[in-house]
Amino acid sequence: MLVKEGIPTRVDEVYAGLRADILAGRLTPGTRLKFAELRGRYSTNVGATREALARLAAEGLVTSAPHQGYRVVSLSHADLADLAEARAGMETQVLRLSVRDGDMAWEAALVAAFHVLERTRLIGPDDPDRPSDAWNAAHAAFHDALLRGCRNRRLLTMARALRQEGELYRQWSVSLGGRARERATADHRELLEPALARDADLAAERLGAHIRDTARLLISCATDAPAEEER
Amino acid sequence: MLVKEGIPTRVDEVYAGLRADILAGRLTPGTRLKFAELRGRYSTNVGATREALARLAAEGLVTSAPHQGYRVVSLSHADLADLAEARAGMETQVLRLSVRDGDMAWEAALVAAFHVLERTRLIGPDDPDRPSDAWNAAHAAFHDALLRGCRNRRLLTMARALRQEGELYRQWSVSLGGRARERATADHRELLEPALARDADLAAERLGAHIRDTARLLISCATDAPAEEER
DNA sequence: CGTCAACGTTTTTTCGAAACTTTGCAGCGT
DNA sequence: ACGCTGCAAAGTTTCGAAAAAACGTTGACG
Numbered sequence: 001m002l003v004k005e006g007i008p009t010r011v012d013e014v015y016a017g018l019r020a021d022i023l024a025g026r027l028t029p030g031t032r033l034k035f036a037e038l039r040g041r042y043s044t045n046v047g048a049t050r051e052a053l054a055r056l057a058a059e060g061l062v063t064s065a066p067h068q069g070y071r072v073v074s075l076s077h078a079d080l081a082d083l084a085e086a087r088a089g090m091e092t093q094v095l096r097l098s099v100r101d102g103d104m105a106w107e108a109a110l111v112a113a114f115h116v117l118e119r120t121r122l123i124g125p126d127d128p129d130r131p132s133d134a135w136n137a138a139h140a141a142f143h144d145a146l147l148r149g150c151r152n153r154r155l156l157t158m159a160r161a162l163r164q165e166g167e168l169y170r171q172w173s174v175s176l177g178g179r180a181r182e183r184a185t186a187d188h189r190e191l192l193e194p195a196l197a198r199d200a201d202l203a204a205e206r207l208g209a210h211i212r213d214t215a216r217l218l219i220s221c222a223t224d225a226p227a228e229e230e231r
Numbered sequence: 232m233l234v235k236e237g238i239p240t241r242v243d244e245v246y247a248g249l250r251a252d253i254l255a256g257r258l259t260p261g262t263r264l265k266f267a268e269l270r271g272r273y274s275t276n277v278g279a280t281r282e283a284l285a286r287l288a289a290e291g292l293v294t295s296a297p298h299q300g301y302r303v304v305s306l307s308h309a310d311l312a313d314l315a316e317a318r319a320g321m322e323t324q325v326l327r328l329s330v331r332d333g334d335m336a337w338e339a340a341l342v343a344a345f346h347v348l349e350r351t352r353l354i355g356p357d358d359p360d361r362p363s364d365a366w367n368a369a370h371a372a373f374h375d376a377l378l379r380g381c382r383n384r385r386l387l388t389m390a391r392a393l394r395q396e397g398e399l400y401r402q403w404s405v406s407l408g409g410r411a412r413e414r415a416t417a418d419h420r421e422l423l424e425p426a427l428a429r430d431a432d433l434a435a436e437r438l439g440a441h442i443r444d445t446a447r448l449l450i451s452c453a454t455d456a457p458a459e460e461e462r
Numbered sequence: 463c464g465t466c467a468a469c470g471t472t473t474t475t476t477c478g479a480a481a482c483t484t485t486g487c488a489g490c491g492t
Numbered sequence: 493a494c495g496c497t498g499c500a501a502a503g504t505t506t507c508g509a510a511a512a513a514a515c516g517t518t519g520a521c522g
């Protein structure tokens with residue numbers, strides 16, 4: 001956060017790669033991140049790896065304990081509940097500001113994102129139980145477009161970080177229940193309309209409900225105990 | 232964040248020292264942080280310094296640009312307004328949860344913190360224009376006690392990080408106006424009472440107003456342009 | 463049979479120097 | 493006088509190896 005753009009350095013590459021691997025699920029939650037492995041995986045030195053991990057730790061995607069190395073953040077029902085609560089509060093606040101301050105370009109981007117989301121098949125060709133990658137991307141883009149009108153960089157950054165962690169849970173949750181499939185488009189249209197109508201209260205209320213519902217759904221679906229340790 | 236405790240490592244020392252120096256104002260906002268200097272100041276190597284700075288950057292206390300090093304975050308009126316808005320939203324949310332979930336130990340700690348704050352002289356012996364160090368510490372402790380009842384670690388951590396940045400502005404603001412002095416104790420009593428009475432709405436409303444008022448006061452007082460560049 | 467201590471291995475942390483990038487300055491040409 | 497190009501200095505980034513710490517195993521003792 002608060003890092004100005006410029007020419008990407010070596011650390012940035014490792015950071016980006018690591019983050020992508022975690023978010024895409026190529027590195028499962030709870031796995032230990034040994035420097036030797038990472039050094040081979042991203043073909044870099046220890047120092048760069050260390051700094052990339054430090055950034056991810058600050059972001060909440062990995063945890064660190066002195067002299068015990070880093071590991072991918074582990075998931076738990078309790079933490080998911082906490083995260084949902086934090087997101088509901090955070091994102092509704094940002095959405096209010098977004099609705100208040102967003103200009104026409106924001107509206108246009110929002111409508112565009114919704115259009116893409118609406119037209120993207122929820123279920124991919126490969127795995128009939130899991131949302132397709134394209135849909136996940138469109139979904140994330142829509143929610144980001146929703147918040148992007150907020151002029152407060154600080155709040156926007158925090159909301160994004162929280163949402164990103166949510167993606168981790170989504171990635172590792174088992175197949176979504178049937179209800180989610182039918183509701184998906186309707187839910188998002190119900191978010192779009194009050195946002196465009198500049199009804200901040202209604203939009204915020206619906207977004208909060210959306211987040212809480214999704215979290216509840218994930219919790220109820222994840223009957224299997226979430227990944228814990230690995231030594 | 233999300234760093235488990237353990238035996239402090241070298242990086243932790245540098246991180247702690249650097250953070251203390253920034254918050255105490257020994258390193259002024261906007262100053263460039265050269266590795267050579269820091270290496271001498273904390274008698275350590277480049278790598279440790281680098282990692283400590285990376286953590287502080289993630290926390291928002293320093294900024295970084297590729298190939299241009301790190302510098303202490305610079306202050307501006309616009310950013311202060313953003314920060315106040317973020318804090319108002321964040322802290323009121325955490326306070327609601329704190330009031331809802333806080334147990335008797337929380338109440339006790341809160342009362343104790345208020346007692347100390349009430350009995351601490353606002354104006355120190357050395358500088359008649361600036362709050363004393365003791366009062367600043369008591370003030371921070373009271374606000375922390377207010378929020379500490381919140382069981383959601385994630386929200387609590389974020390609220391604390393935001394508040395910490397606020398301390399930076401307070402440190403560098405010019406002497407507070409007269410109104411602040413009389414209102415100080417009354418303001419905080421008006422925070423304490425609804426919290427103990429478990430009136431989350433009233434407590435949240437007053438805290439939000441308190442934060443916004445303080446920020447407004449700081450902005451109006453800081454007639455001199457805030458520190459900007461230094462190359 | 464269980465517990466504890468010591469040893470060896472694995473992994474993290476620390477460190478200084480080489481390599482690369484940016485910045486400031488002087489010289490040259492227009 | 494102004495602008496551009498190339499050089500020198502300062503500073504950041506990268507790198508691999510040495511040092512310190514934790515972990516697992518083995519062996520001895522109660």
